[in-house]
Amino acid sequence: MHKSLIDSITTNRLPLMRDLLRRIRAWLHLVFSGKPSPLCLSVLMLAVLTYPNHSYSTISTANQQHFQSQVNHHYQMLLPHQELINQQFLRFLPTVQQIIGQLEKHQLPKSLVLIPMLESTFNPTVVSPANAAGLWQLMPATAKRFGLNVNERQDERFDVNRSTEAAIAYLRFLYRKFNQDLMLTLAAYNSGEGRVQRAMNQQDKQHFPSLHLPQETINYVHKFYALMNIVDIAGLSRNRLLDAVTMPSNSLDAQQKVLLNELFEIRQVINMKPVPPLISL
Numbered sequence: 026m027h028k029s030l031i032d033s034i035t036t037n038r039l040p041l042m043r044d045l046l047r048r049i050r051a052w053l054h055l056v057f058s059g060k061p062s063p064l065c066l067s068v069l070m071l072a073v074l075t076y077p078n079h080s081y082s083t084i085s086t087a088n089q090q091h092f093q094s095q096v097n098h099h100y101q102m103l104l105p106h107q108e109l110i111n112q113q114f115l116r117f118l119p120t121v122q123q124i125i126g127q128l129e130k131h132q133l134p135k136s137l138v139l140i141p142m143l144e145s146t147f148n149p150t151v152v153s154p155a156n157a158a159g160l161w162q163l164m165p166a167t168a169k170r171f172g173l174n175v176n177e178r179q180d181e182r183f184d185v186n187r188s189t190e191a192a193i194a195y196l197r198f199l200y201r202k203f204n205q206d207l208m209l210t211l212a213a214y215n216s217g218e219g220r221v222q223r224a225m226n227q228q229d230k231q232h233f234p235s236l237h238l239p240q241e242t243i244n245y246v247h248k249f250y251a252l253m254n255i256v257d258i259a260g261l262s263r264n265r266l267l268d269a270v271t272m273p274s275n276s277l278d279a280q281q282k283v284l285l286n287e288l289f290e291i292r293q294v295i296n297m298k299p300v301p302p303l304i305s306l
Contacts, residue, residue, distance in 0.1 A: 091234065110255055136253055136258060140196075144157075145160050168188070173191045203218075215242045221238065
């Protein structure tokens with residue numbers, strides 16, 4: 026299991042849970058020399074979800090198993106292309122490290138640096154069919170809500186620095202709103218916090234694997250967790266990944282572009298109009 030997944034969980038949970046996971050990580054490193062198998066990943070994820078003092082302890086076994094099977098499904102799809110994915114992070118290393126720095130500054134999980142890969146493969150000029158744009162694929166209303174200019178003269182969603190500031194402000198809001206629950210934060214980023222909160226209220230459930238949400242959102246969260254096990258986030262933040270991955274050329278060739286687009290398709294953004302934001306900022 027990659028250290029980044031444990032780091033993400035330990036950042037988000039209760040002190041007792043953090044201590045448990047640190048002990049598990051130390052044990053994994055001792056037994057597997059820091060390179061446990063994907064099976065070990067599944068076992069640890071299940072242990073985390075079923076730990077009695079953990080907020081996911083009320084999730085049914087069937088939902089736990091389904092969640093992990095779907096994460097593993099996406100993991101198996103991404104794994105053959107691990108080097109290409111990591112090369113893309115290296116192409117945009119200054120931006121990646123800037124994002125990690127901002128996430129640390131605002132006490133957010135460093136794993137959220139994976140979102141631009143899911144959204145745009147780090148292409149700051151891309152526009153989706155639903156008019157989400159830029160590195161973070163922000164919708165116009167969301168961008169304006171968090172302080173960006175989006176009009177006929179200027180669209181700051183294409184400005185890497187400004188759009189990153191807005192995206193992190195939004196993620197910070199969501200992370201606090203959903204009690205530092207990473208899964209719910211991701212689901213809300215994809216489909217809107219109003220939609221996620223409404224599902225929680227209507228279904229009287231508090232955990233992502235138990236909620237009925239759009240399939241795109243479900244896939245989005247599963248793929249995020251799979252990507253956490255493909256990318257060495259700690260290595261990126263310390264330049265260690267440079268030693269493990271072949272340095273990429275300055276640009277993608279045509280075949281690589283097609284492959285990345287297939288792995289991380291530009292999302293058909295969910296219609297946000299029926300479910301407005303929880304609050305106006």
